Amino acid sequence: xxxxxxxxxxxxxxxxxxxxxxxxxxxxxxxxxxxxxxxxxxxxxxxxxxxxxxxxxxxxxxxxxxxxxxxxxxxxxxxxxxxxxxxxxxxxxxxxxxxxxxxxxxxxxxxxxxxxxxxxxxxxxxxxxxxxxxxxxxxxxxxxxxxxxxxxxxxxxxxxxxxxxxxxxxxxxxxxxxxxxxxxxxxxxxxxxxxxxxxxxxxxxxxxxxxxxxxxxxxxxxxxxxxxxxxxxxxxxxxxxxxxxxxxxxxxxxxxxxxxxxxxxxxxxxxxxxxxxxxxxxxxxxxxxxxxxxxxxxxxxxxxxxxxxxxxxxxxxxxxxxxxxxxxxxxxxxxxxxxx
Amino acid sequence: xxxxxxxxxxxxxxxxxxxxxxxxxxxxxxxxxxxxxxxxxxxxxxxxxxxxxxxxxxxxxxxxxxxxxxxxxxxxxxxxxxxxxxxxxxxxxxxxxxxxxxxxxxxxxxxxxxxxxxxxxxxxxxxxxxxxxxxxxxxxxxxxxxxxxxxxxxxxxxxxxxxxxxxxxxxxxxxxxxxxxxxxxxxxxxxxxxxxxxxxxxxxxxxxxxxxxxxxxxxxxxxxxxxxxxxxxxxxxxxxxxxxxxxxxxxxxxxxxxxxxxxxxxxxxxxxxxxxxxxxxxxxxxxxxxxxxxxxxxxxxxxxxxxxxxxxxxxxxxxxxxxxxxxxxxxxxxxxxxxxxxxxxxxxxxxxxxxxxxxxxxxxxxxxxxxxxxxxxxxxxxxxxxxxxxxxxxxxxxxxxxxxxxxxxxxxxxxxxxxxxxxxxxxxxxxxxxxxxxxxxxxxxxxxxxxxxxxxxxxxxxxxxxxxxxxxxxxxxxxxxxxxxxxxxxxxxxxxxxxxxxxxxxxxxxxxxxxxxxxxxxxxxxxxxx
Numbered sequence: 001x002x003x004x005x006x007x008x009x010x011x012x013x014x015x016x017x018x019x020x021x022x023x024x025x026x027x028x029x030x031x032x033x034x035x036x037x038x039x040x041x042x043x044x045x046x047x048x049x050x051x052x053x054x055x056x057x058x059x060x061x062x063x064x065x066x067x068x069x070x071x072x073x074x075x076x077x078x079x080x081x082x083x084x085x086x087x088x089x090x091x092x093x094x095x096x097x098x099x100x101x102x103x104x105x106x107x108x109x110x111x112x113x114x115x116x117x118x119x120x121x122x123x124x125x126x127x128x129x130x131x132x133x134x135x136x137x138x139x140x141x142x143x144x145x146x147x148x149x150x151x152x153x154x155x156x157x158x159x160x161x162x163x164x165x166x167x168x169x170x171x172x173x174x175x176x177x178x179x180x181x182x183x184x185x186x187x188x189x190x191x192x193x194x195x196x197x198x199x200x201x202x203x204x205x206x207x208x209x210x211x212x213x214x215x216x217x218x219x220x221x222x223x224x225x226x227x228x229x230x231x232x233x234x235x236x237x238x239x240x241x242x243x244x245x246x247x248x249x250x251x252x253x254x255x256x257x258x259x260x261x262x263x264x265x266x267x268x269x270x271x272x273x274x275x276x277x278x279x280x281x282x283x284x285x286x287x288x289x290x291x292x293x294x295x296x297x298x299x300x301x302x303x304x305x306x307x308x309x310x311x312x313x314x315x316x317x318x319x320x321x322x323x324x325x326x327x328x329x330x331x332x333x334x335x336x337x338x339x340x
Numbered sequence: 341x342x343x344x345x346x347x348x349x350x351x352x353x354x355x356x357x358x359x360x361x362x363x364x365x366x367x368x369x370x371x372x373x374x375x376x377x378x379x380x381x382x383x384x385x386x387x388x389x390x391x392x393x394x395x396x397x398x399x400x401x402x403x404x405x406x407x408x409x410x411x412x413x414x415x416x417x418x419x420x421x422x423x424x425x426x427x428x429x430x431x432x433x434x435x436x437x438x439x440x441x442x443x444x445x446x447x448x449x450x451x452x453x454x455x456x457x458x459x460x461x462x463x464x465x466x467x468x469x470x471x472x473x474x475x476x477x478x479x480x481x482x483x484x485x486x487x488x489x490x491x492x493x494x495x496x497x498x499x500x501x502x503x504x505x506x507x508x509x510x511x512x513x514x515x516x517x518x519x520x521x522x523x524x525x526x527x528x529x530x531x532x533x534x535x536x537x538x539x540x541x542x543x544x545x546x547x548x549x550x551x552x553x554x555x556x557x558x559x560x561x562x563x564x565x566x567x568x569x570x571x572x573x574x575x576x577x578x579x580x581x582x583x584x585x586x587x588x589x590x591x592x593x594x595x596x597x598x599x600x601x602x603x604x605x606x607x608x609x610x611x612x613x614x615x616x617x618x619x620x621x622x623x624x625x626x627x628x629x630x631x632x633x634x635x636x637x638x639x640x641x642x643x644x645x646x647x648x649x650x651x652x653x654x655x656x657x658x659x660x661x662x663x664x665x666x667x668x669x670x671x672x673x674x675x676x677x678x679x680x681x682x683x684x685x686x687x688x689x690x691x692x693x694x695x696x697x698x699x700x701x702x703x704x705x706x707x708x709x710x711x712x713x714x715x716x717x718x719x720x721x722x723x724x725x726x727x728x729x730x731x732x733x734x735x736x737x738x739x740x741x742x743x744x745x746x747x748x749x750x751x752x753x754x755x756x757x758x759x760x761x762x763x764x765x766x767x768x769x770x771x772x773x774x775x776x777x778x779x780x781x782x783x784x785x786x787x788x789x790x791x792x793x794x795x796x797x798x799x800x801x802x803x804x805x806x807x808x809x810x811x812x813x814x815x816x817x818x819x820x821x822x823x824x825x826x827x828x829x830x831x832x833x834x835x836x837x838x839x840x841x842x843x844x845x846x847x848x849x850x851x852x853x854x855x856x857x858x859x860x861x862x863x864x865x866x867x868x869x870x
Contacts, residue, residue, distance in 0.1 A: 046827055050654060066655050068812040070823055077550035082811055085721040087729035089812055176549055177826065206534045209826035216828035220635035222430035242633060328551065335362065339536030
């Protein structure tokens with residue numbers, strides 16, 4: 001990210017926000033300012049989530065965003081563990097495991113809140129009951145270090161990764177940590193069965209936690225091929241000048257829509273709503289697309305020219321209900337095959 | 341908790357734990373790790389102790405301070421640095437090896453059991469070193485000289501005379517390093533998980549993942565607890581029968597054994613070990629802190645200060661630094677105060693049951709940090725004591741963990757202050773409190789300051805208990821570093837690591853200045869692992 005770009009984004013945001021201020025919003029702004037902060041549990045890559053927080057703080061001086069970034073699965077674990085001990089910290093929860101929202105809604109831990117404009121989002125980005133909306137989307141891809149692997153030899157399909165010549169050359173993130181990967185595993189189980197992962201494990205991939213981490217591992221050359229990971233993370237390291245190439249396997253790429261919602265116990269409910277409006281605004285969604293390389297549900301957002309459109313990709317979708325039901329199975333079997 | 345169920349008591353959790361092949365593997369891995377890193381620690385620590393305590397090794401003061409640097413380096417930070425040094429493909433040493441030899445494969449792979457053992461040992465050998473160096477410092481050299489006069493070579497003397505005399509210290513050092521390795525969380529989490537294997541501590545941590553299996557974590561803690569208790573019992577027995585006539589007190593004459601032509605090779609050996617433990621890791625951390633991409637050469641294009649601004653502007657970092665300092669100061673003050681009080685009471689036998697007090701103060705040493713955290717989590721996440729989510733639960737964990745270190749240190753301090761001095765004061769008409777204030781306290785001051793510093797250093801680097809007990813508002817620095825590690829943020833971790841090391845060295849330097857001597861070397865052997 002360049003500073004100039006951030007400044008331009010900021011200026012645009014400030015302009016839009018000042019134009020939109022109506023008396024009702026003033027009252028809410030006052031209430032939010034009194035609360036002073038919003039606590040955001042998020043699985044968005046740290047550098048990206050920090051950027052969102054800084055943009056919000058610049059647009060609404062006096063309201064701090066406390067970013068607690070970790071993997072989706074850890075977010076759910078923390079949240080439930082905290083509630084069990086009657087600790088209420090989180091205002092806004094954003095993970096990449098759509099199954100989590102089935103569970104959270106069931107347990108009445110979310111409030112219904114629809115920020116302006118989300119009604120125009122495509123169906124895949126909307127909860128039919130109006131509790132949560134897709135803040136961003138990523139697809140899972142293969143990526144390789146082009147300094148080490150010539151393009152002609154690079155794997156093109158998920159099945160190509162099973163070739164024994166990639167033994168010791170792969171890295172995979174972990175479904176016990178990352179919701180992007182939980183979704184990925186389920187999508188590929190639908191496609192190729194559990195046997196696929198059993199065979200993949202034969203190639204002894206290096207195990208990392210976050211779906212962000214494979215991009216760094218591939219860029220450094222520690223393992224030249226990523227067997228998965230959010231495409232935006234590879235796009236970001238490539239933009240920074242690393243020799244990383246992204247492959248969209250033709251069998252299809254798992255689409256991960258990451259929802260965000262306000263908790264029913266939010267200690268800062270006004271700030272939470274203000275923040276939620278902000279993150280679904282066209283301006284912020286455009287920032288996510290431009291500088292972070294993410295896909296979003298906002299129909300007016302444009303994508304960088306070097307990104308394929310979602311409509312051009314063969315997307316593999318998973319049902320959130322099934323994801324929720326099979327969550328433990330996914331983790332257990334993965335550990336069974338990969339060891340840890 | 342590990343035997344509780346919905347209806348009464350059950351052993352089902354145990355049955356499940358020990359029937360599960362995953363968990364069995366974790367148990368076995370822990371045994372392998374602990375045994376070999378104990379052995380390697382002795383293989384490194386014992387010769388270095390002998391060289392620096394008994395011979396005319398050049399630069400022995402420098403070597404000693406560098407060993408202390410290795411001692412205070414958080415093991416998880418060392419493990420992290422070694423990922424950058426010896427990752428099989430991108431690791432610096434492997435790149436160097438390939439460019440020198442033209443080989444294709446890696447020279448080293450840190451993501452293996454031997455790699456893990458190596459990294460654990462280079463940060464554990466100081467425990468063996470201190471124990472043996474202290475013992476060697478007490479042995480008179482007459483026996484050795486007698487053997488020399490009778491024509492035995494230097495190494496024969498070392499092997500047949502010196503070695504048997506320090507054997508109990510060596511064994512005891514071995515046990516201490518085994519205990520360290522058993523209790524470690526960070527190094528296995530950083531090096532074993534990517535390779536697809538668990539140790540007991542990482543497995544306990546994994547059992548907390550959603551949906552949490554707290555009962556199984558509790559059951560799985562028991563073998564770790566038993567192993568620790570058993571090893572300490574053995575160690576106590578060993579030290580208990582240390583009755584060598586030659587292990588005299590002060591005043592016994594000691595002359596440095598000339599190493600002759602071996603002086604410089606020996607020095608080189610020591611420097612090689614310290615290169616692995618200190619120079620290389622610190623160097624790579626410094627480089628990563630200023631690099632855009634850690635694996636690329638540090639050129640102008642790759643140079644950046646962004647890691648620094650990013651790390652310190654991140655709201656979790658700021659909160660964690662404040663939390664860490666608060667907890668460090670609070671635990672050190674309360675811990676040092678409590679330890680001094682306990683040591684005074686037990687040394688002067690002021691109340692009935694003082695032996696029990698001493699036992700209680702030392703007892704937590706058998707509890708690895710992860711196990712302690714599981715116990716505290718179970719105890720304090722439900723009424724009447726809802727401490728989970730507050731800094732207090734971390735405070736209790738740290739205080740419990742550091743008490744054995746604090747107590748041993750204070751105990752040594754009060755042992756060194758003869759009661760006669762106090763009695764003289766009493767005879768001259770002073771009350772107990774006045775004696776305490778005017779005679780005992782000034783004499784004990786330096787010992788108490790040292791205790792304070794040990795506890796503070798122990799707290800700021802703690803990871804194994806914190807990783808289970810933290811909530812977003814109670815993150816500490818080590819937890820933030822671990823979080824960053826999961827996202828592969830090498831630059832930011834390097835920055836925080838350097839910050840943590842700087843804090844540690846500032847405290848050590850402060851202590852050296854205040855006390856005017858090398859206190860770390862006199863750290864008592866009882867120190868909480870993990």
